[in-house]
Structure formats: C-alpha cells, structure tokens
Amino acid sequence: MNKLGRKVVLIGSGFVGSSYAFALVNSGLASTLSIIDIDKDKAIADVNDLMDASCKTQSPTLVKEGSYEDCKDADLVVLCYGNSQKNLTNRLNDIKIASRMVVDTIPKVIENGYDGIILLATNPVDVISKVVQKVSGLPYNKIVGSGTNLDTARFIQYLAKEVTCNPKDVEAYVIGEHGNSSVALWSNARIKGISIDKFLDNIDNEDKFKEEVSEKIRDKAFQIIKGKGATHFGIANCLLDFTRAILLDEKKIIMTSAYLDGEYNNKGLYTGVPAVIGANGCEKILEMDISKKEQEMFDKSCKDLEENYKLAQEVLDE
Numbered sequence: 001m002n003k004l005g006r007k008v009v010l011i012g013s014g015f016v017g018s019s020y021a022f023a024l025v026n027s028g029l030a031s032t033l034s035i036i037d038i039d040k041d042k043a044i045a046d047v048n049d050l051m052d053a054s055c056k057t058q059s060p061t062l063v064k065e066g067s068y069e070d071c072k073d074a075d076l077v078v079l080c081y082g083n084s085q086k087n088l089t090n091r092l093n094d095i096k097i098a099s100r101m102v103v104d105t106i107p108k109v110i111e112n113g114y115d116g117i118i119l120l121a122t123n124p125v126d127v128i129s130k131v132v133q134k135v136s137g138l139p140y141n142k143i144v145g146s147g148t149n150l151d152t153a154r155f156i157q158y159l160a161k162e163v164t165c166n167p168k169d170v171e172a173y174v175i176g177e178h179g180n181s182s183v184a185l186w187s188n189a190r191i192k193g194i195s196i197d198k199f200l201d202n203i204d205n206e207d208k209f210k211e212e213v214s215e216k217i218r219d220k221a222f223q224i225i226k227g228k229g230a231t232h233f234g235i236a237n238c239l240l241d242f243t244r245a246i247l248l249d250e251k252k253i254i255m256t257s258a259y260l261d262g263e264y265n266n267k268g269l270y271t272g273v274p275a276v277i278g279a280n281g282c283e284k285i286l287e288m289d290i291s292k293k294e295q296e297m298f299d300k301s302c303k304d305l306e307e308n309y310k311l312a313q314e315v316l317d318e
C-alpha cells in the first residue's frame with residue numbers, strides 16, 4: 001500500500017485523540033485523516049487547526065471532519081473516546097461509560113463495510129478491547145489495544161534513569177492489565193543484554209526498590225492527571241507506533257492488549273503482552289520466560305480483568 005491509499009479514521013478527538021492526530025499528521029504516514037467526535041464543534045476545530053499543522057509538514061495529510069461512511073474504505077480505525085480522565089480514580093469506573101460508547105459507535109463502523117484493524121486506547125483498555133471485539137464481530141487479531149505499551153515506556157524510563165543510560169538500551173516489559181494489577185517483569189529486564197540485577201548491587205533493599213518502581217509505574221498517570229487533567233502525549237506516540245506497524249506491515253514486536261488463547265496459561269481475555277504487529281493486526285503473541293511470582297501476579301491480573309468484564313457484559317445485555 002502506498003501513502004496515497006492510507007486512510008485513517010479517528011473516533012474521539014479529546015486530549016488523547018487530538019494528540020494522536022497531531023502525531024499522525026507530523027509523521028506523514030496517512031494520506032487522509034477523518035475525525036469523528038460526538039462534539040462536532042470540537043472535531044471541526046481540530047480539523048482546522050490540524051490542517052494548519054499539516055501544511056507545514058514534509059508530506060501533508062488531508063485532515064477532514066469525518067462521518068462513519070469514511071470507514072468504508074479506511075485502512076485503520078482508531079478509537080480515542082472515553083470518560084474524561086479528570087474523573088479518573090480507578091480505570092475500572094469507566095467500564096460502563098466506555099462500553100456504551102462502543103455500543104453507540106462500533107455498529108456504525110461495521111455497517112459501513114469496515115473489516116480492518118481497530119486500534120484503541122479507550123480505558124479500561126483491556127476490557128474495552130474485548131467489548132469492541134464482541135460488538136464488532138471481527139476476528140480477535142483485528143482488535144489491537146494499547147495495553148501496557150505506555151506502562152512499559154514508563155518502566156524503561158525509570159530503569160534508564162537508575163542506571164544512567166539511554167532508554168533505547170533498556171529492554172524491559174510490563175505485562176497484564178493497563179492499570180492497578182500490571183506486572184513489571186524484573187526477571188527479564190536487561191540493559192544491553194546484562195541483567196538489571198547487576199546494576200542494583202548498591203541498593204540496600206532491592207525488593208523494596210523494585211516494589212516502589214512497580215508502584216510508580218502504576219501511579220504515573222495519576223500524577224500527570226493531577227497536574228494537568230490528562231495524559232496524552234505519551235499515549236499518542238504509543239498509538240503512532242502501532243499505526244506505523246499496521247500501515248507499513250512492519251511485523252514489529254509491541255506491547256499490546258492482545259487476545260489470549262492459552263498463552264501465558266490464560267485464555268478468553270485481552271491483556272498486555274508482547275505481540276507481532278503488522279497489516280493483520282496482532283499477528284502473533286510472544287511468550288517470554290517469566291518467574292513463578294510474575295506468573296502468579298499475571299494470573300491474578302487476568303482474574304481481575306475477567307471479573308471486571310462482567311460489568312461490561314451488563315451493558316451488552318441491556
């Protein structure tokens with residue numbers, strides 16, 4: 001597919017959606033970006049602002065106010081709607097609100113003939129990925145949730161700071177729920193192939209240090225929201241990574257909320273794991289070696305997600 005054929009439809013243009021749109025326009029990856037928002041004035045204002053930005057890029061993107069008909073020949077649909085982050089105390093409070101948004105929007109996407117990949121950041125993203133799959137009826141691999149992508153970026157930053165190195169030299173992952181039960185994988189964290197433990201020798205209480213970093217990863221969003229009402233730049237660039245991998249069929253390994261069918265000993269839910277992302281969405285899940293304690297924490301995270309999904313199911317049963 002060349003750039004002439006790359007059409008992206010964004011649904012929900014708030015903090016996250018408009019930041020993603022800005023990142024996408026700057027990247028020059030898409031030929032057309034259609035923006036749909038229930039708040040039409042906001043969508044039109046973003047379109048006009050982004051066209052000014054687009055005009056200054058190397059490879060201008062046509063940004064336009066979208067309609068669901070644009071999904072007909074879209075190459076990617078991206079969901080960035082959701083409950084305002086200002087009210088965020090626990091991402092689970094958003095389940096029913098976000099599920100209703102899915103019920104309101106996804107049938108219109110599908111009715112217009114769309115059968116491509118749906119990428120989403122809408123929280124709680126693991127539960128909502130499953131809701132999108134159920135409502136759309138699309139194959140599991142076509143629903144790509146942002147999962148623990150941002151959590152992983154945060155883990156990498158803390159380790160790079162501790163070791164004083166470039167984040168690009170850190171290999172570290174967070175799996176499980178994008179939320180309170182996320183699991184930072186200390187057992188396979190490495191700096192250029194060297195186990196992280198080798199760098200933590202001068203720390204008095206290593207277990208306490210690890211627990212504190214894991215907690216900081218979970219807490220960072222709340223700290224940013226306290227300061228300015230939303231987190232949006234980080235997730236925008238995470239979504240751009242997925243977009244590039246899907247539109248260019250990069251087969252890139254990205255932390256994704258992917259559908260588990262027995263991987264990591266769990267099945268029937270979407271959650272954060274490393275996955276190969278390409279033109280077919282989530283093409284393969286990679287199973288890393290993790291410690292017994294990490295497996296137990298992951299199992300608990302999956303149980304929590306299954307429990308939480310029941311709230312979404314109530315909306316689907318209404």
Ligand SMILES: NC(=O)c1ccc[n+]([C@@H]2O[C@H](COP(=O)([O-])OP(=O)(O)OC[C@H]3O[C@@H](n4cnc5c(N)ncnc54)[C@H](O)[C@@H]3O)[C@@H](O)[C@H]2O)c1
Pocket residue numbers: 011012013014015016017036037038039042080081082083084085094098101104105120121122123124125146147150178230231232235
């Ligand atoms: N996955 C992640 O890592 C991550 C990170 C940050 C935020 N988020 C999530 O992203 C979502 C959006 O956050 P935000 O700060 O941009 O919120 P926001 O309130 O600024 O924007 C939401 C937008 O969605 C629109 N909208 C609502 N219902 C709609 C519908 N039915 N159809 C079309 N548009 C609709 C609203 O008008 C608004 O413009 C939230 O669920 C938030 O928790 C996820």
